[in-house]
Amino acid sequence: MAGFFKKTRAFSRLKIAALLMAGMAGLPAHAAVEISSFNAREYDSIVAVNKEGGYSLRNTGFSVGDIQNMKKALESNASELASLKKVVNDQAKLIEELKRNGQSSASSSSSSNSEISSLKRQSEEQTRGIKQLEGQVSDLKRSAGSSNSSSSSELSSLKRDVSNQQRDLDNVKRELDNLSRKVK
Numbered sequence: 001m002a003g004f005f006k007k008t009r010a011f012s013r014l015k016i017a018a019l020l021m022a023g024m025a026g027l028p029a030h031a032a033v034e035i036s037s038f039n040a041r042e043y044d045s046i047v048a049v050n051k052e053g054g055y056s057l058r059n060t061g062f063s064v065g066d067i068q069n070m071k072k073a074l075e076s077n078a079s080e081l082a083s084l085k086k087v088v089n090d091q092a093k094l095i096e097e098l099k100r101n102g103q104s105s106a107s108s109s110s111s112s113n114s115e116i117s118s119l120k121r122q123s124e125e126q127t128r129g130i131k132q133l134e135g136q137v138s139d140l141k142r143s144a145g146s147s148n149s150s151s152s153s154e155l156s157s158l159k160r161d162v163s164n165q166q167r168d169l170d171n172v173k174r175e176l177d178n179l180s181r182k183v184k
Contacts, residue, residue: 040064112183119176126169133162 042065047057137158 042068112179116176116179116183119172119179123169123172123176126165126172130162130165130169133158133165137162 042063044064046060046062046064046067048060050056050058
């Protein structure tokens, strides 16, 4: 359709007038057609030459406004098509980016899983260390009879070690919980 408009623009008004004159050459003398130099209006009808039983002009049912509206619709459709192509290209780029991020996310997820496993092992080791220290504290309490002063300093030192270990264990558990939430 766009080619049609380009071709019609190539015709000069003179060529169109000559074609109309040639088409009307076979018309009877009583059918007068006036050729005007004014531009066609939107409501003007488009006519066609009919060759049945001689040449005659017939109304096509199209107006100049119909042709102009078709041209506008064609331009609008071309613009919308270009816009949709841009959207499709943008979405394709996003999909590729998500695929790349998904692959890197999978590798970071596996590294997070190894970090979580490492933290779990550390937590278990610290729990065992705390239990050993608690056992030593209870042994000291039982044997605390005669050497009360020296064992009380050892006892307070062991209590500090136990509380430090407990604090470290709590920190590791918090980190483990945070990492678990991030992985999910």
